[in-house]
Amino acid sequence: xxxxxxxxxVSPEQHPAECSSSANPRTRSGPLPAAGQLRxxxxxxxHNYRLYLGMQLAGSVGVWMQRxxxxxxxxxxxxxxxxxxxxxxxxxxxxLIVGPLAGLVVDLFPKRRIMMVCQSVIILLALGLAAWVxxxxxxxxxxxxxxxxxxxxxxxxxxARQVFVNEVVGDAALRPAxxxxxALGQLGxxxxxxxxxxxxxxxxxxxxxxxxxxxxxxxLGLIAAMRSAELHPGTPAVRGRGQLLAGFSxxxxxxxxxxxxxxxxxxxxxxxxxxxxxxxxAERVWHNGVAGFGLFNTVSAVGAxxxxxLAARLGRMGRKGIVAAAAGFGxxxxxxxxxxxxxxxxxxxxxxxxxxxxxxxxxxxxxxxxAGPAVRGRVxxxxxxxxxxxxxxxxxxxxxxxxxxxxxxxxxxxxxLCVVSAVVIGLLLWLHGRRVRVRSTAGD
Numbered sequence: 460x461x462x463x464x465x466x467x468x469v470s471p472e473q474h475p476a477e478c479s480s481s482a483n484p485r486t487r488s489g490p491l492p493a494a495g496q497l498r499x500x501x502x503x504x505x506h507n508y509r510l511y512l513g514m515q516l517a518g519s520v521g522v523w524m525q526r527x528x529x530x531x532x533x534x535x536x537x538x539x540x541x542x543x544x545x546x547x548x549x550x551x552x553x554x555l556i557v558g559p560l561a562g563l564v565v566d567l568f569p570k571r572r573i574m575m576v577c578q579s580v581i582i583l584l585a586l587g588l589a590a591w592v593x594x595x596x597x598x599x600x601x602x603x604x605x606x607x608x609x610x611x612x613x614x615x616x617x618x619a620r621q622v623f624v625n626e627v628v629g630d631a632a633l634r635p636a637x638x639x640x641x642a643l644g645q646l647g648x649x650x651x652x653x654x655x656x657x658x659x660x661x662x663x664x665x666x667x668x669x670x671x672x673x674x675x676x677x678x679l680g681l682i683a684a685m686r687s688a689e690l691h692p693g694t695p696a697v698r699g700r701g702q703l704l705a706g707f708s709x710x711x712x713x714x715x716x717x718x719x720x721x722x723x724x725x726x727x728x729x730x731x732x733x734x735x736x737x738x739x740x741a742e743r744v745w746h747n748g749v750a751g752f753g754l755f756n757t758v759s760a761v762g763a764x765x766x767x768x769l770a771a772r773l774g775r776m777g778r779k780g781i782v783a784a785a786a787g788f789g790x791x792x793x794x795x796x797x798x799x800x801x802x803x804x805x806x807x808x809x810x811x812x813x814x815x816x817x818x819x820x821x822x823x824x825x826x827x828x829x830a831g832p833a834v835r836g837r838v839x840x841x842x843x844x845x846x847x848x849x850x851x852x853x854x855x856x857x858x859x860x861x862x863x864x865x866x867x868x869x870x871x872x873x874x875x876l877c878v879v880s881a882v883v884i885g886l887l888l889w890l891h892g893r894r895v896r897v898r899s900t901a902g903d
Contacts, residue, residue: 502628502636507685511627512643514681515620518578519647521674524655525585525609526550527756528667529602531659531738531749532592536599540739544858546606547735553610554844559707561615562840566833570623571690575682577616582675584608589668613847618839620644621827625835626691637827642767642820649756649763649812656753709834710841714891715778716829720842722884723822726785727849729876730792731815732857736873739866745801758805762812769813770820781825782885784818789877796870819846 502508526547533546554561565573584605591597621640628636658667710717737759741751770776776784791814795807823842830838853873860869 520651523651527652527655541858549606551847554614558844562837565836585672592665653756724845724849725880759812762809766813766816776821786881788814793874
């Protein structure tokens with residue numbers, strides 16, 4: 460599927476921030492090569508970036524531990540996969556509602572302070588649920604309320620984390636830093652449920668919530684340990700009317716960016732349904748309970764690690780590669796549903812985890828690099844809510860399909876929908892590229 464422009468084709472005039480080879484000397488904790496000579500590991504030479512990656516991984520693991528523990532608790536309280544789908548929706552739908560406003564907040568206010576406030580809220584939510592579960596009086600409505608609160612907090616926290624990487628590394632190391640950042644964040648999203656499943660199996664849901672609170676304290680410590688003198692504080696967005704819609708206008712005027720965000724939303728809706736599907740497979744297909752649930756998430760995390768490392772090394776996957784990764788994800792998911800034994804099912808889960816991280820990391824990197832620094836928070840606050848909001852709708856869809864047609868059929872259907880989405884978006888990208896070539900030829 461040919462397209463006219465890939466990420467490597469972006470000119471310095473389009474994105475001077477990522478193409479500049481200069482950086483403030485105060486921000487370097489060691490010598491860095493020029494931008495054109497950077498390798499994927501060079502941002503790791505910076506003290507603040509190493510702390511940032513630790514924060515990103517730990518924070519992502521903690522949030523996803525909380526999400527899975529909430530999902531499993533709902534299943535225990537209700538016995539209904541559809542109720543789990545409601546919990547998933549309540550965790551992610553708030554992002555669709557407050558996402559644009561959250562993006563403006565990220566562009567207007569210090570991102571480091573935003574992250575510390577959000578992390579404090581996450582710690583309080585985890586401690587509250589741990590105490591309530593331990594008391595034995597927890598209700599499904601209390602869990603639903605926690606899901607909503609976590610969703611609102613994540614709507615602000617996640618774009619702040621994504622954009623803060625620019626302040627940590629500056630201009631010269633931005634591209635490899637974004638790639639590593641997205642890889643570690645998505646890896647945490649896969650590892651968190653796995654760790655949560657193990658904790659729930661060994662010590663119960665309260666222990667999983669308490670562990671997340673401890674992880675939150677670690678994240679706060681890592682943020683506080685960053686050297687303020689080595690940060691690159693950007694210029695805040697101009698305050699005024701119309702700023703809330705600036706992200707919408709920016710994305711609308713860039714079809715490649717819009718289609719990439721749309722593809723992420725479609726895959727979120729049709730394919731990112733692990734908590735519902737894996738819980739149902741553990742309970743209804745393989746009959747190995749929460750221990751199997753944790754094991755399946757662990758196996759997926761192994762594939763996610765491979766996908767994260769592969770995405771970080773590839774670095775520059777253009778839209779063609781992103782679409783191929785999306786299609787591969789759908790095919791792997793449908794194939795996993797058809798596996799005849801638990802062993803072959805877990806093998807396919809490794810492939811699903813790998814393709815998930817390869818797609819999510821490459822898509823997020825493409826979106827973030829194509830967005831200008833002044834609107835990056837608002838663009839990411841459109842991308843992430845659409846992805847996670849799609850995830851919420853996907854949880855409802857997967858729960859309904861599982862209830863009506865069975866676990867295997869539901870996963871085959873959602874996998875096929877992912878493939879169809881990739882084909883449609885790929886065709887639209889090809890048509891856009893063809894129009895651009897025609898205009899360019901006419902101009903010559």
